[in-house]
Amino acid sequence: MSAPQALLRGRVISAHGRHYIVEFEDGSLRQCYPRGKKAGAAAVGDHVNVRPEGRDEGTLDSVETRRNLLYRSDDMRSKQFAANVDQLLIVVAVEPTFSEDLLGRALAGAWSADIEPVIVLNKSDLAAGLPAARQKLATLAGLGVPVIELSAHDTNGVRAALADRLTGKTNLLLGQSGMGKSTLLNALSPEAGAATREHSQALDTGRHTTTSTRLYHLPAPGGDLIDSPGFQAFGLQHLSSKEVEHGFPEFAAPAEQCRFYNCTHRHEPGCGVLAALAAGRIDPARHALYARILDDNAAGMRY
Ligand SMILES: Nc1nc2c(ncn2[C@@H]2O[C@H](COP(=O)(O)OP(=O)(O)OP(=O)(O)O)[C@@H](O)[C@H]2O)c(=O)[nH]1
Ligand SMILES: [Mg+2]
Ligand SMILES: [Zn+2]
Numbered sequence: 001m002s003a004p005q006a007l008l009r010g011r012v013i014s015a016h017g018r019h020y021i022v023e024f025e026d027g028s029l030r031q032c033y034p035r036g037k038k039a040g041a042a043a044v045g046d047h048v049n050v051r052p053e054g055r056d057e058g059t060l061d062s063v064e065t066r067r068n069l070l071y072r073s074d075d076m077r078s079k080q081f082a083a084n085v086d087q088l089l090i091v092v093a094v095e096p097t098f099s100e101d102l103l104g105r106a107l108a109g110a111w112s113a114d115i116e117p118v119i120v121l122n123k124s125d126l127a128a129g130l131p132a133a134r135q136k137l138a139t140l141a142g143l144g145v146p147v148i149e150l151s152a153h154d155t156n157g158v159r160a161a162l163a164d165r166l167t168g169k170t171n172l173l174l175g176q177s178g179m180g181k182s183t184l185l186n187a188l189s190p191e192a193g194a195a196t197r198e199h200s201q202a203l204d205t206g207r208h209t210t211t212s213t214r215l216y217h218l219p220a221p222g223g224d225l226i227d228s229p230g231f232q233a234f235g236l237q238h239l240s241s242k243e244v245e246h247g248f249p250e251f252a253a254p255a256e257q258c259r260f261y262n263c264t265h266r267h268e269p270g271c272g273v274l275a276a277l278a279a280g281r282i283d284p285a286r287h288a289l290y291a292r293i294l295d296d297n298a299a300g301m302r303y
Helices: 100-112 127-142 155-166 181-188 190-199 241-246 249-255 272-278 284-301
Strands: 008-016 019-024 029-034 047-053 057-063 069-073 078-083 087-093 116-122 147-149 170-174 200-202 208-210 214-217 224-227
Touching: 019 047, 019 057, 029 047, 069 100, 078 170, 087 100, 087 127, 087 181, 100 116, 100 127, 100 241, 100 284, 116 127, 116 181, 127 147, 147 155, 155 181, 170 181, 181 190, 181 208, 181 224, 190 214, 241 249, 241 284, 249 272, 272 284
Parallel strands: 029 057, 087 116, 087 170, 116 147, 170 224
Antiparallel strands: 008 019, 008 047, 008 214, 019 029, 047 057, 069 078, 200 208, 214 224
């Protein structure tokens, strides 16, 4: 009987249920399965230790402590998007219409996990709808979130707008289906483009939709980019009320004026946030979203 092989450190580049593809420092890949429950919840982007089995398989021995984990959780299920993310690229488009509710939730998820968010407004070539899309993003731009307008079909334009921003970072593409996440990835990395087809499913419309999350390496100047399937819900039930509040950075300064230290900024007297809302310094739609997330979470706790 031969001695067990030493552990190898790698990074999860794709996850399908409890089956992971892990990449190692020499660029080799192994299909890995968790051993026992302890290693059962790795996410794309996780650094893991793997015991090699044969030529191209392995068992996941442990998941290293994460810097952050972006995830969503609704009543029935929760989903890990990715771990150890430096920058979140939330992709919206001129068409099809995007949901401001989902966008606000994704931003709150990023801020509460201390991940830097950027909004990419794609399909700027569809000029007729561009002013309306810009208008929908005006409040968020006013909060200081970078909004990058581009057309994923214009490869040179995409590289000029994004390549430097992505360098040296792990970047996650997130957004509703059809916004152009995979098209953007293809513009930044033609090699990744070929691979994305394997992770997609053809729809009746002739479109392809991404079915699994995967990390790709970008050509020079470099960086990693994670493509993910479009989301249709973005519950934040794993967040405490204080963490939800952290997802609304414009509340921070006015909240210092609240009379009660545990103010929820919804109906308390002497609330600095409600005062700022009444004075027009906080956007009503943002406050309504904050209240909706807290209501969802309170309802979720009753199940
Ligand atoms: N006009 C125009 N169409 C675009 C642009 N970018 C992407 N599209 C089209 O939008 C459709 C959806 O693009 P995808 O890249 O598959 O969108 P996705 O966000 O990856 O969608 P899911 O994988 O389902 O989440 C495709 O038909 C693209 O050709 C753009 O800049 N302009
Ligand atoms: Mg896609
Ligand atoms: Zn308050």
